[in-house]
Amino acid sequence: MSFTRVRSGLRQLIPPTPLSQRLALQSLLFATGEGTFLTGSAVFFTQVVGLSAAQVGLGLTVAGVVSFIVAYPAGRVVDVLGPKRMWSVGALVGALMFGLWPFMNGFAPYLLMVVAFEIIGNAGGAGRNAYILDVMPEAERVETQAYMYSSLNVGFTLGAIIGGVALAFDNLTVMRWLPLLTLAIGVLNAYWISRLPRASHDLRVANRAKRADRDPTARRERIPGRGPLQNVGWMVLNLFAGTMFTNQVLLNVVIPLWLVEATDSPHWLLAWLFGTNTVLCIFLPAYTSRGVRTVDHAIRAIWISAAFFVLSCLITMVTHSTTGLLTIFLVWLGHVAVTGAELANSAGNFAFASLLMDPRRRGEYGGVAEVFGTLGGRWAPAAYTFLALSWGGPGWLVIAGIVVVAALGTGPAAHAAERFIQRELPGTKAATVSAADGPLPATDDPLVD
Structure with a gap:
């Protein structure tokens, strides 16, 4: 080179x-x-x-x-x-x-x-x-x-x-x-x-505050249109997104516990696992997110993430029966695979946030995403740990199956959220904003000419 x-x-x-x-x-x-x-x-x-x-x-x-x-x-x-x-x-x-x-x-x-x-x-x-x-x-x-x-x-x-x-x-x-x-x-x-x-x-x-100084009734103006709690696609999408983000549970909790409890790997390998993850997450995000520009691109990234997640489960699962250097290599490889799931999933969700939020309500959309993302993944530490360490191989397959179901649901949910936004903001969006907030200085905001 x-x-x-x-x-x-x-x-x-x-x-x-x-x-x-x-x-x-x-x-x-x-x-x-x-x-x-x-x-x-x-x-x-x-x-x-x-x-x-x-x-x-x-x-x-x-x-x-x-x-x-x-x-x-x-x-x-x-x-x-x-x-x-x-x-x-x-x-x-x-x-x-x-x-x-x-x-x-x-x-x-x-x-x-x-x-x-x-x-x-x-x-x-x-x-x-x-x-x-x-x-x-x-x-x-x-x-x-x-x-x-x-x-x-x-x-x-x-x-x-x-x-x-x-x-x-x-x-x-x-x-x-x-x-x-x-x-x-x-x-x-x-x-x-x-x-x-x-x-x-x-x-x-x-701008709204300036108008309110001249007209106190302006303080009571509401943002037009429907909010994210009426956008079923957005809520379901983030429920599945919370499940997809459980790659972090696999990365930080389940695989380390599996290494200690179910394999003959030396404990110092944990440092190499987290070190590898950190290095990859420093150098690769700019590359793995490249080309993710549309909702369909983002859905494809989620599927890539699910494939890496499943691969990590399958690789890690077999280390219960291996020994020595092979176990060390496979545990490390499984951790690298779940890092791939993390990177692809992040790229997809960056795009969803960019494309599927109503620009007038980004804070509200973010709050709803946080709520449903929590519902979609907060249960995972207890569930995944039990499945992997108590059920062994079948438990790893169940974990992989959960993520496949989430990936299957992501596409329809994302397209439903996309249709909602298209109905709320048809064609040019400047007229909607000017009706609510008045003229604005020049800006790159997609709502404003």
Whole structure:
């Protein structure tokens, strides 16, 4: 391979536009801060805060329930306040909350903090997701999200290194004050978000506020059309999407437990598994998302994801009967296959989010997606672990069958959601927006001329 081709390949790892580069850098900042804290969080909560493992788990479970409850309201608020404002405020408040962690002691403050943190993070995340879809031209959305996905993996890797250095001191004082580093990175991240350009929905919110100053009745104006709770295709699509995203359960929970409990593989292989996944998720998303531009392309990506998922189940299943180097190779190969499922599935869902949301209601659509995605996959850790470790081979086949059913349902659900959007936004969409929000400055938003 020539140097020119290598250089060209490396250049394709860099986001192609200034805005996509700024968004990728933001992802890097966010993940570095979060990864720094997450790496040492088990030690922090148990040895610094003084919680038991059961208390930590209970707090996270309660926070997960709260996250499920607030997902839809948070999406509605995004549409009212504007995605950039919601994202930047959520990022700043979430960062500042890390300043309280070193002073926390006992379960009650921990529970209060972790629930509040989940609410703030959910609101900020809803703003982030809506902003990215709103600010990027349609042709660049999938590719930009892929680059941001790569940057997240780089950031979490850097955070893990920083957290690992802190853990190496084996000093609880260092661990107690480690959240302040996450705070500093988080504040920088929030500032970086505030410097991003306003998306078209932010402009619509500002325009509506100006009109409301002149006419108070404008504050009561509603977004025209029907929302995502009337879009059955979108709800079912995200139910199946939640099931398809259980590749993460296979990746992070089931295969590692299977390695330890059901094979003769050495435990150090776990580090190689996660290391391989991280490297692939840094370098491949820009390539695996290329060409995914239509609903049919996205459905095809979901089928590719399902094929990799099934292949991983079949490969991993046989390692119960193999020994030595063959087992090591097959477990590693099964983990690589489920990484392929992760990458293809992400590309497909990036496209669904780009193409099948009503641009006037991206926050609300994102909230509904979060609710139904949770319903589609939150059960998987317990179910998959039981099926694989208790049933063995037949259990792995059942897991594979569940994902095949989800992939089968994705196509009809996606086309139903597409027909709904086409009915809601027939032909040109500018007239619909101007009726609700008045004239806007020039923008790339598909709703506005």
